[in-house]
Amino acid sequence: MGLSLHEVLLVYLLTPIAGFLDGLLERITGFLVPPLVGAIEFGAEQTGFRVLGYLAQGISYLNWTRFPLRLSTPFMLSFLTAAVAAVLLFAFMMVNVLVLTWLERKMFSRMWDMRGPMAASLNNMQALWWVFVVAGLAALAVWVWVAWFVYPGEVADSVKIAGVALGGFVAFGSLLWTRGHLEGAGFMQQLADGNKFFLKELIIPRAADLTIYNLAPILFVSSSIVLIAAIPFSDGFFAVDTSMGLIFTMGVFAVAPLAVLGGGWAQNNKYTLIGGMRSAAMMMSYEIPLLLSLVPVFIFAGTFNPLEIVQRQVDAGVWFGTGTFFLAPLVFMICLVAEVERIPFDLPEANSELVEGWVTEYTGMRFLFLLMAEYIRSFVGAAILVLVFFGGWTGPIYAALAPTLVGILGFDLAVLFMLAKIYLVFILFIWIRASLPRVRTDQILQIGWHRLLPLALIAIVIAMFMQFLDWTSWSLF
Amino acid sequence: MAQMWVSMGPQHPMTHGLWRLRVRVDGEIITEADPDMGWLHRSVEKLTELYEYPFNTIFTDRLCYASPLTWSHCYVAAVEDLMGVEVPERARYMRVIVLELQRILSHLMWFAAYGPDLGLFAAAVYGFREREDFMDRIQELTGQRLNYNYLRIGGLKHDFPPGWTDRLLETCDRFLPHLEEYKGMCENNSIFRMRTQGVGILPAKDAMNLGVTGPNLRASGVDYDARVDNPYEAYGELDFPKVVATEGDCYARFVVRLYELEQSVGILRQAIKQMPDKGKYRARAPRNGPKCDRVFDGTGVARVEDSRGEAMFYVIGQGNEYPYRVKIRSPAYTTIGASPVMLVGSRVADIPVILGSIDMCIGETDK
Numbered sequence: 001m002g003l004s005l006h007e008v009l010l011v012y013l014l015t016p017i018a019g020f021l022d023g024l025l026e027r028i029t030g031f032l033v034p035p036l037v038g039a040i041e042f043g044a045e046q047t048g049f050r051v052l053g054y055l056a057q058g059i060s061y062l063n064w065t066r067f068p069l070r071l072s073t074p075f076m077l078s079f080l081t082a083a084v085a086a087v088l089l090f091a092f093m094m095v096n097v098l099v100l101t102w103l104e105r106k107m108f109s110r111m112w113d114m115r116g117p118m119a120a121s122l123n124n125m126q127a128l129w130w131v132f133v134v135a136g137l138a139a140l141a142v143w144v145w146v147a148w149f150v151y152p153g154e155v156a157d158s159v160k161i162a163g164v165a166l167g168g169f170v171a172f173g174s175l176l177w178t179r180g181h182l183e184g185a186g187f188m189q190q191l192a193d194g195n196k197f198f199l200k201e202l203i204i205p206r207a208a209d210l211t212i213y214n215l216a217p218i219l220f221v222s223s224s225i226v227l228i229a230a231i232p233f234s235d236g237f238f239a240v241d242t243s244m245g246l247i248f249t250m251g252v253f254a255v256a257p258l259a260v261l262g263g264g265w266a267q268n269n270k271y272t273l274i275g276g277m278r279s280a281a282m283m284m285s286y287e288i289p290l291l292l293s294l295v296p297v298f299i300f301a302g303t304f305n306p307l308e309i310v311q312r313q314v315d316a317g318v319w320f321g322t323g324t325f326f327l328a329p330l331v332f333m334i335c336l337v338a339e340v341e342r343i344p345f346d347l348p349e350a351n352s353e354l355v356e357g358w359v360t361e362y363t364g365m366r367f368l369f370l371l372m373a374e375y376i377r378s379f380v381g382a383a384i385l386v387l388v389f390f391g392g393w394t395g396p397i398y399a400a401l402a403p404t405l406v407g408i409l410g411f412d413l414a415v416l417f418m419l420a421k422i423y424l425v426f427i428l429f430i431w432i433r434a435s436l437p438r439v440r441t442d443q444i445l446q447i448g449w450h451r452l453l454p455l456a457l458i459a460i461v462i463a464m465f466m467q468f469l470d471w472t473s474w475s476l477f
Numbered sequence: 478m479a480q481m482w483v484s485m486g487p488q489h490p491m492t493h494g495l496w497r498l499r500v501r502v503d504g505e506i507i508t509e510a511d512p513d514m515g516w517l518h519r520s521v522e523k524l525t526e527l528y529e530y531p532f533n534t535i536f537t538d539r540l541c542y543a544s545p546l547t548w549s550h551c552y553v554a555a556v557e558d559l560m561g562v563e564v565p566e567r568a569r570y571m572r573v574i575v576l577e578l579q580r581i582l583s584h585l586m587w588f589a590a591y592g593p594d595l596g597l598f599a600a601a602v603y604g605f606r607e608r609e610d611f612m613d614r615i616q617e618l619t620g621q622r623l624n625y626n627y628l629r630i631g632g633l634k635h636d637f638p639p640g641w642t643d644r645l646l647e648t649c650d651r652f653l654p655h656l657e658e659y660k661g662m663c664e665n666n667s668i669f670r671m672r673t674q675g676v677g678i679l680p681a682k683d684a685m686n687l688g689v690t691g692p693n694l695r696a697s698g699v700d701y702d703a704r705v706d707n708p709y710e711a712y713g714e715l716d717f718p719k720v721v722a723t724e725g726d727c728y729a730r731f732v733v734r735l736y737e738l739e740q741s742v743g744i745l746r747q748a749i750k751q752m753p754d755k756g757k758y759r760a761r762a763p764r765n766g767p768k769c770d771r772v773f774d775g776t777g778v779a780r781v782e783d784s785r786g787e788a789m790f791y792v793i794g795q796g797n798e799y800p801y802r803v804k805i806r807s808p809a810y811t812t813i814g815a816s817p818v819m820l821v822g823s824r825v826a827d828i829p830v831i832l833g834s835i836d837m838c839i840g841e842t843d844k
Contacts, residue, residue: 270483274505352490
């Protein structure tokens with residue numbers, strides 16, 4: 001096992017930075033605070049303002065050397081590490097969500113024989129625009145510096161004002177000049193859409209239950225982001241190495257229907273109410289086969305730790321997906337589509353009958369984050385599928401390539417291989433969404449209880465037999 | 478959960494237009510349904526009394542955005558009946574060709590709208606892709622992509638452009654393989670069948686009692702097609718079978734419309750083959766309609782098979798260039814009256830499936 005993200009941050013990044021910042025603060029306060037306090041006390045004596053005296057007293061207490069709290073203490077370091085790790089993982093997820101949504105749109109355009117997003121991107125014109133904005137502001141600053149400070153009194157006031165006007169005209173005029181057609185495979189459409197949502201008004205229904213209305217998106221989005229905590233992307237890139245990793249992830253997965261139900265109720269809208277109820281009803285149908293289809297992996301690996309599960313697959317030389325003849329991955333995959341609420345199982349937001357389902361009354365950034373959270377959930381679901389059934393970042397192609405790559409680059413590309421597998425699974429999700437209609441609530445219950453649950457149980461039985469027969473030593477696959 | 482009323486529309490993804498459906502639901506089960514029409518009333522019937530006979534095709538074109546030609550045809554056929562105008566033979570065949578072309582356009586529009594109702598957006602994209610090819614043909618013919626204004630009392634606005642029928646036949650040849658694609662996407666798709674089979678059943682007896690016509694009636698097993706049973710224009714000289722299904726559910730309605738596309742292509746090919754090469758495309762029509770009295774009838778009526786059912790125009794003359802009264806019978810309006818029969822007992826999720834399958838058009842419904 002390699003170092004976790006947590007350890008890397010702690011050892012290589014945050015400890016030296018925290019030590020440096022502590023020293024800097026001590027130095028600054030040591031140099032600056034006493035003269036400042038002295039100056040203010042002097043002013044208080046001279047003017048007789050008592051307030052200034054209190055101010056000086058207060059500032060002297062700000063002396064950093066008097067505080068026991070340091071950034072480089074173990075507590076503060078671990079806190080900072082967790083915070084920085086969370087921000088990094090969030091940024092990683094957001095980049096992936098941007099790519100996933102772009103990929104989905106482009107795949108749809110291929111599958112549906114139509115044009116996807118094409119036009120929006122930053123092209124030369126747009127780059128030129130930024131050059132004008134920055135150059136205008138820079139020219140403005142230089143002109144102010146030269147005319148007012150370098151040659152004070154030597155430039156006529158009218159010329160000064162004219163120069164300021166010209167620089168301001170270039171800078172702010174460029175800001176207004178947003179003409180130009182754009183290229184770049186439509187990727188910038190994601191940013192354009194984000195920008196659009198950012199500018200939308202947050203409309204709150206008058207009779208909404210405000211507490212739950214505001215809490216539900218936070219619960220949904222934050223529980224979706226927490227999902228990535230226990231997902232390793234390679235043996236050198238993971239946040240938490242815990243023996244309960246998979247159980248934790250599946251548990252957090254099940255939090256979202258609570259948010260959907262609460263949010264659907266709190267919006268005081270009949271469509272959202274039906275959507276929330278559907279989410280609760282659906283959960284009963286897919287959650288059990290979803291967990292049961294993971295049991296074969298636990299039987300094969302004997303652990304809940306995804307890192308160790310991958311390692312067991314490397315040791316055995318086979319993927320656990322083959323152990324049940326791809327039955328367990330199939331059941332898991334279908335349940336996963338229901339779990340992340342995508343077509344054909346997107347009943348809680350069935351937009352042909354329920355307008356937008358349980359998110360109907362959420363606008364602007366709330367809506368955007370709810371939308372993004374679904375892609376995070378798809379991503380994490382695909383990651384679990386790849387980890388437990390298809391060898392994670394290891395595999396035949398990668399095993400052949402890795403020594404050469406390490407030789408050339410000096411580091412391996414396990415994360416990229418893992419991401420490639422995740423994206424392949426996601427493309428399967430896209431394919432399903434592009435070609436299937438939506439099922440009904442009673443039908444998903446039928447599918448869950450009459451088809452998926454027995455299949456998951458059969459997969460468990462197969463796994464027990466295979467393990468009994470010591471299948472990993474056959475070297476068949 | 479107690480029962481509650483859910484108001485769907487007038488702005489709702491399910492409605493495909495401007496109308497409102499109130500349903501009382503018990504959880505997900507619909508216990509009562511109450512369609513509320515009239516949100517798009519433009520008083521077309523009254524407006525037609527204010528304009529001379531030839532100009533009213535402007536209004537009748539705008540009755541239905543998905544099939545303007547069939548509606549204008551129904552109007553001009555009624556006025557021809559009123560004035561006793563004999564349409565030339567070539568014009569009658571030309572009319573059959575454009576009417577079937579219009580039916581294909583309308584049914585493809587319905588197919589494209591029905592897919593998203595089920596969450597199958599691919600159908601929308603595919604439907605519009607094929608529709609575009611036919612749109613190009615009708616654009617070459619009329620110069621328009623909507624509200625073609627092509628029909629005239631006594632015939633048509635102008636003759637077909639040279640080579641147009643050949644291009645139309647090529648378009649049909651290109652279209653039929655795509656129709657197989659639709660069948661693969663929908664008929665062979667078990668989720669599609671799960672969603673539509675046994676849903677929204679309209680028994681034949683109810684369908685007849687409630688005045689349902691067209692594909693919706695034929696899907697309930699009633700063997701009635703105005704083109705065959707009450708032939709108009711050149712339909713009597715053409716040989717084509719009626720498309721009938723027996724189940725009366727959404728799937729039957731879907732299948733009837735899908736196979737009517739094939740049937741329309743067959744009629745097009747036959748009509749182009751049998752159409753006389755030479756001849757007038759338009760007969761001269763009188764300016765004034767007759768006066769309605771007890772001696773001379775003075776009324777005109779036309780019943781045609783519109784894309785959505787049997788459309789009827791009833792025109793009363795008053796002896797000058799203006800009609801005294803124009804009555805429109807909209808098939809979609811009577812069909813929506815039968816929607817509670819299909820809806821009650823179904824689930825909320827079935828509402829778009831059922832109402833999509835009856836192919837609503839609000840322009841003609843509210844007139």
